[in-house]
Every structure is written in C-alpha cells, then in structure tokens.
Amino acid sequence: MKVCREQVAENRLRILEVAGELFKAQGFDKVTVCDVMKAAGLTHGGFYGYFKSKDDLIAQTITHLLSPAPPRGGxxxxxxxxxxxxxxxxxxxxxxxxxxxxxxxxxxxxxxxxxxxxxxxxxxxxxxxxxxxxxxxxxxxxxxxxxxxxxxxxxxxxxxxxxxxxxxxxxxxxxxxxxxxx
Amino acid sequence: MKVCREQVAENRLRILEVAGELFKAQGFDKVTVCDVMKAAGLTHGGFYGYFKSKDDLIAQTITHLLSPAPPRGGxxxxxxxxxxxxxxxxxxxxxxxxxxxxxxxxxxxxxxxxxxxxxxxxxxxxxxxxxxxxxxxxxxxxxxxxxxxxxxxxxxxxxxxxxxxxxxxxxxxxxxxxxxxx
DNA sequence: TAGCAAACATGATGGAGATCATGTATCCTG
DNA sequence: CAGGATACATGATCTCCATCATGTTTGCTA
The missing domain is CATH 1.10.357.10 (Tetracycline Repressor, domain 2)
Incomplete structure (x- = not known):
C-alpha cells in the first residue's frame, strides 16, 4: 500500500493530530507508538519512516500543538x-x-x-x-x-x-x- | 533481617517520603517500585508487604504529601x-x-x-x-x-x-x- | 513499461518493570 | 527459650512496548 506524495504529507499530519489528542488526554507515557499509529489508521511498522523515535514524535507533536495562535481579546x-x-x-x-x-x-x-x-x-x-x-x-x-x-x-x-x-x-x-x- | 515494630512504621514513612520526592521530581511513570525501595534503603521484594500495588503507593503518597498544612498569610x-x-x-x-x-x-x-x-x-x-x-x-x-x-x-x-x-x-x-x- | 525506491504491513527482538515465589533471619508470644 | 510469624532479600515470571528486520505492494522515473 503505497500512496501518492500528498497522501504521505497528509498521513504525517494525521499522525501529529491524533498524537496530540492522545497525549493531551492520556499523557505521554501511557500512549504507545502503536496506539498513535492505530488511531491514525496505520500500523506500528511505518512509524519509523516518519519519526526517529517516540521522543521525536513527542517534540514534534508539541510544536504542532502550539503552532496555532491563541484567541485574542481581553x-x-x-x-x-x-x-x-x-x-x-x-x-x-x-x-x-x-x-x-x-x-x-x-x-x-x-x-x-x-x-x-x-x-x-x-x-x-x-x-x-x-x-x-x-x-x-x-x-x-x-x-x-x-x-x-x-x-x-x-x-x-x-x-x-x-x-x-x-x-x-x-x-x-x-x-x-x-x-x-x- | 527483621527489625522491631517501630522500625517497621519508620520504614513505611521513609518509603512514603522518598516516593514523594521521586514522584515530584520524575513523575509517577518514570519512577519504578524498585527505585523507591532502593531510595528507602530496601529492596524491591519487601514492597508488597507495605502496599497492595504501585497504584496504592501513589494514592497513599499523595495523601501523605498533602497532609501538612500550607503556610498562612496574605x-x-x-x-x-x-x-x-x-x-x-x-x-x-x-x-x-x-x-x-x-x-x-x-x-x-x-x-x-x-x-x-x-x-x-x-x-x-x-x-x-x-x-x-x-x-x-x-x-x-x-x-x-x-x-x-x-x-x-x-x-x-x-x-x-x-x-x-x-x-x-x-x-x-x-x-x-x-x-x-x- | 521495467525496475527501483518509497510506504507500509507483519512479525521478531530485547529490555524494562510490576508482581509473585521462595528462602532466611530475626522478632515476638507463650 | 521453642515455635511461629514477620520483614525482608533474591530471583523468577510475564507482560508490555520501543525499535528493528523483512517482505510486499505501488507510485515514480527513465
């Protein structure tokens, strides 16, 4: 199952997205690499094609989570x-x-x-x-x-x-x- | 190595004490039962004589940590x-x-x-x-x-x-x- | 379109850690 | 002071998980 270039970028984003949700809900330690990939609709094997390690995923997920600007106002x-x-x-x-x-x-x-x-x-x-x-x-x-x-x-x-x-x-x-x- | 009654109570307190420090410094998940017992000067085996499980230790440690009254003032x-x-x-x-x-x-x-x-x-x-x-x-x-x-x-x-x-x-x-x- | 390489699946591997099993030495009760 | 129970040590077990190894499919490039 290989997908087109765009799909790959989408997959990466989906992984970051679901990782963010899982980490926020359950904490870094209780969420496994396998959990994240499954939630993204993939299996654990492909993970290391996207990230160097779980630590790497954590760091990139944090960056991703904090990238949108917070709401403005008083x-x-x-x-x-x-x-x-x-x-x-x-x-x-x-x-x-x-x-x-x-x-x-x-x-x-x-x-x-x-x-x-x-x-x-x-x-x-x-x-x-x-x-x-x-x-x-x-x-x-x-x-x-x-x-x-x-x-x-x-x-x-x-x-x-x-x-x-x-x-x-x-x-x-x-x-x-x-x-x-x- | 068995010790007198009082020593047992002291040991229990020492475990709660070092568990509190370790948990606060490293978080619940990164601290092992073995770490705690070693820090208390014991080995991992005796642990289950004091606590039903690691979860039990965590709960009792939190109670212990929060038992002293906080400082008063404005x-x-x-x-x-x-x-x-x-x-x-x-x-x-x-x-x-x-x-x-x-x-x-x-x-x-x-x-x-x-x-x-x-x-x-x-x-x-x-x-x-x-x-x-x-x-x-x-x-x-x-x-x-x-x-x-x-x-x-x-x-x-x-x-x-x-x-x-x-x-x-x-x-x-x-x-x-x-x-x-x- | 032939063949390579990327993207992913499946299935090891290896270590860590919670919990249990067993042995032993020491305290306590009679 | 004898016998049992207790507190603890050592070592085993069993599961979980991060990471790696390998195979297969499919997009891509020439």
Missing part, C-alpha cells in the same frame, strides 16, 4: 472560553499547556524546548493583545493572567466534585473580570 | 515563598500540586480522589487565612490566588531561559501584591 473575554465547563471537560481538544506542561518538563530536552518556545510566543501574543499605553503592564497582565487561567483549569479538572469544579471556574472568571474593570 | 506573603527561584528550582521538595496535579488526573481513581481532597482542603485553609469581612470574597481570592501561583510556577519551570523564568515569577508576585493593595 482577559475576561478569553477566560470566558478558557474557563468554560466545556474546555474543562475536554482535555483532548483543549489547551496543550494545561494538559501537558508538567509532564513535558520530564521529557527529552527537545520536547521541553518546544514547549518553552510555545509558551514564550503565546505570552508575547497575549501581551500584544492586551497592550494599552503601558507595555510593561500589558506583559505583566499577560503573564499573570495566563498563569491564573492555566492554574484554575488544572485545579478545576482535579476536583471530582462537579460543584467545586464549577466554583473554581466561575470564581476565577469573576476575579479576572473584577481585575480588568478595577 | 497572598503576597505566601507568593514570596511560593514564587521564589528556590521553590521553582526545587521540584522534589516543592508543592505537590504544581508538580503532580496534571498527571494525577490520569492515575487510578483513588489517587485522583486523594489529590482532589487535598486541594479542597487547601483552598479552604487559604480562604480562612484570607478571610476578612466577606467570606465569599476570601474564598474567591483563595481560589484565584492559588490558581495564579500554581500556574505561574508551572510556566516558570517550563522556560529554559532563566531570565524568562525570573520574569514570570517576579511579575506574578507583583501582580498579586498590586491586587492585594488595590
């Missing part, structure tokens, strides 16, 4: 989505930083570098999106605002009591809009 | 420690939530429940520590403040550029004290 507006129950309950399609940042620290240096780069870029983009008169203030708001949203999402996900999950999401959203107005 | 004061370069660079002795929360989501239900319980308790304690006239406001501040600190610590740790790590820690600290005064 913190309150962004938080409306980021801290929604929808996003909270949907790890596999949600923010890769919240889902994978901690584990990435323990992966190979390339993976960590890819995550670090993505985070740096996103902080820059958010700061621009927030920029008013004072760039320094916008950057601070970007850093702290992003920290707040990521931390809250993680805490909300850990709670097994839905009421508490909702409380964390809502209260953090309110705190962020208070801040924005005050 | 957000700015707490952040001074929590967002210090020291804490940032010292995963194995640092906050278990920042180090392990995400991975705990993917562990057995008992582990997740232990983490959820700890988080609930800590939010309550922080809220009390912050309580002024308005309990609701204190609780909101506790939730959002904790989220901010945890998120910032995670982001700071991901960055491989020390300057950026420092920036994240400092700016978040400032944002939190601004909020406290404003």
């Amino acid at each position: 913190l309150a507006r962004i938080a409306e989505h980021y801290l929604s129950t929808d996003h909270c309950g949907n790890m596999k399609e949600g923010c890769p930083v919240a889902a994978l940042a901690t584990e990435t620290l323990r992966q190979a240096p390339e993976a960590r570098a890819a995550m670090a780069d993505g985070v740096r870029r996103r902080i820059g983009e958010l700061a621009q999106s927030l920029a008013g008169d004072d760039d320094r203030a916008a950057r601070r708001e970007a850093i702290a605002g992003m920290s707040t949203m990521i931390g809250a999402l993680i805490l909300a996900r850990i709670c097994d009591d839905p009421a508490m999950t909702r409380e964390i999401l809502e209260e953090t959203r309110m705190w962020l809009s208070d801040r924005e107005q005050g | 957000l700015a004061r707490i952040a001074e420690h929590y967002l210090s370069t020291d804490h940032c660079g010292n995963m194995k002795e640092g906050c278990p939530v920042a180090a392990l929360a995400t991975e705990t989501l993917r562990q057995a239900p008992e582990a997740r429940a232990a983490m959820a319980d700890g988080v609930r308790r800590r939010i309550g304690e922080l809220a009390q520590s912050l309580a002024g006239d308005d309990d609701r406001a204190a609780r909101r501040e506790a939730i959002a403040g904790m989220s901010t600190m945890i998120g910032a610590l995670i982001l700071a740790r991901i960055c491989d550029d020390p300057a950026m790590t420092r920036e994240i820690l400092e700016e978040t600290r400032m944002w939190l004290s601004d909020r406290e005064q404003g």
Whole structure:
C-alpha cells in the first residue's frame, strides 16, 4: 500500500493530530507508538519512516500543538472560553499547556524546548493583545493572567466534585473580570 | 533481617517520603517500585508487604504529601515563598500540586480522589487565612490566588531561559501584591 | 513499461518493570 | 527459650512496548 506524495504529507499530519489528542488526554507515557499509529489508521511498522523515535514524535507533536495562535481579546473575554465547563471537560481538544506542561518538563530536552518556545510566543501574543499605553503592564497582565487561567483549569479538572469544579471556574472568571474593570 | 515494630512504621514513612520526592521530581511513570525501595534503603521484594500495588503507593503518597498544612498569610506573603527561584528550582521538595496535579488526573481513581481532597482542603485553609469581612470574597481570592501561583510556577519551570523564568515569577508576585493593595 | 525506491504491513527482538515465589533471619508470644 | 510469624532479600515470571528486520505492494522515473 503505497500512496501518492500528498497522501504521505497528509498521513504525517494525521499522525501529529491524533498524537496530540492522545497525549493531551492520556499523557505521554501511557500512549504507545502503536496506539498513535492505530488511531491514525496505520500500523506500528511505518512509524519509523516518519519519526526517529517516540521522543521525536513527542517534540514534534508539541510544536504542532502550539503552532496555532491563541484567541485574542481581553482577559475576561478569553477566560470566558478558557474557563468554560466545556474546555474543562475536554482535555483532548483543549489547551496543550494545561494538559501537558508538567509532564513535558520530564521529557527529552527537545520536547521541553518546544514547549518553552510555545509558551514564550503565546505570552508575547497575549501581551500584544492586551497592550494599552503601558507595555510593561500589558506583559505583566499577560503573564499573570495566563498563569491564573492555566492554574484554575488544572485545579478545576482535579476536583471530582462537579460543584467545586464549577466554583473554581466561575470564581476565577469573576476575579479576572473584577481585575480588568478595577 | 527483621527489625522491631517501630522500625517497621519508620520504614513505611521513609518509603512514603522518598516516593514523594521521586514522584515530584520524575513523575509517577518514570519512577519504578524498585527505585523507591532502593531510595528507602530496601529492596524491591519487601514492597508488597507495605502496599497492595504501585497504584496504592501513589494514592497513599499523595495523601501523605498533602497532609501538612500550607503556610498562612496574605497572598503576597505566601507568593514570596511560593514564587521564589528556590521553590521553582526545587521540584522534589516543592508543592505537590504544581508538580503532580496534571498527571494525577490520569492515575487510578483513588489517587485522583486523594489529590482532589487535598486541594479542597487547601483552598479552604487559604480562604480562612484570607478571610476578612466577606467570606465569599476570601474564598474567591483563595481560589484565584492559588490558581495564579500554581500556574505561574508551572510556566516558570517550563522556560529554559532563566531570565524568562525570573520574569514570570517576579511579575506574578507583583501582580498579586498590586491586587492585594488595590 | 521495467525496475527501483518509497510506504507500509507483519512479525521478531530485547529490555524494562510490576508482581509473585521462595528462602532466611530475626522478632515476638507463650 | 521453642515455635511461629514477620520483614525482608533474591530471583523468577510475564507482560508490555520501543525499535528493528523483512517482505510486499505501488507510485515514480527513465
């Protein structure tokens, strides 16, 4: 089964795509190379035609996950989505930083570098999106605002009591809009 | 080699202690039962005399890690420690939530429940520590403040550029004290 | 269109790690 | 102080998984 050139590029993308979902949902270690290939509609053998190793896949997947630009807007507006129950309950399609940042620290240096780069870029983009008169203030708001949203999402996900999950999401959203107005 | 009763209790504690450090530093999956026992000065065989399984160890370790009460004080004061370069660079002795929360989501239900319980308790304690006239406001501040600190610590740790790590820690600290005064 | 090389499937291989089986030395109970 | 139980060591087992080896089909190039 060989396919045309384009199909090959598509396959590579599909692998990165499903790897991203699987990693975010289950973590790097619990997902096997075989799982990824099966989810992409292939078998494990072909894997090493696309990637040097599982570590290589992880690094490239992180880069892929962080390539789209995050939504723009003020913190309150962004938080409306980021801290929604929808996003909270949907790890596999949600923010890769919240889902994978901690584990990435323990992966190979390339993976960590890819995550670090993505985070740096996103902080820059958010700061621009927030920029008013004072760039320094916008950057601070970007850093702290992003920290707040990521931390809250993680805490909300850990709670097994839905009421508490909702409380964390809502209260953090309110705190962020208070801040924005005050 | 059998030891007196007390030694047994001590051994159990030592295992939980070193397991906590290893897990926080390397994650649940990269630490083996053998690693833990070796670090505790024992061999792998005795492990199943203490714990039913590795999952059991994980759950009990989380409970153990979260049993001490967190420091009290206002957000700015707490952040001074929590967002210090020291804490940032010292995963194995640092906050278990920042180090392990995400991975705990993917562990057995008992582990997740232990983490959820700890988080609930800590939010309550922080809220009390912050309580002024308005309990609701204190609780909101506790939730959002904790989220901010945890998120910032995670982001700071991901960055491989020390300057950026420092920036994240400092700016978040400032944002939190601004909020406290404003 | 002949033949090569790419893309992928199937099936090893090899190591790691969780758990179990067994042996032994030491503590505790009578 | 005898006998059993306990705490632990050593070594075996068994599964899982990353990676490699090989074969086969099919697009591509001359």
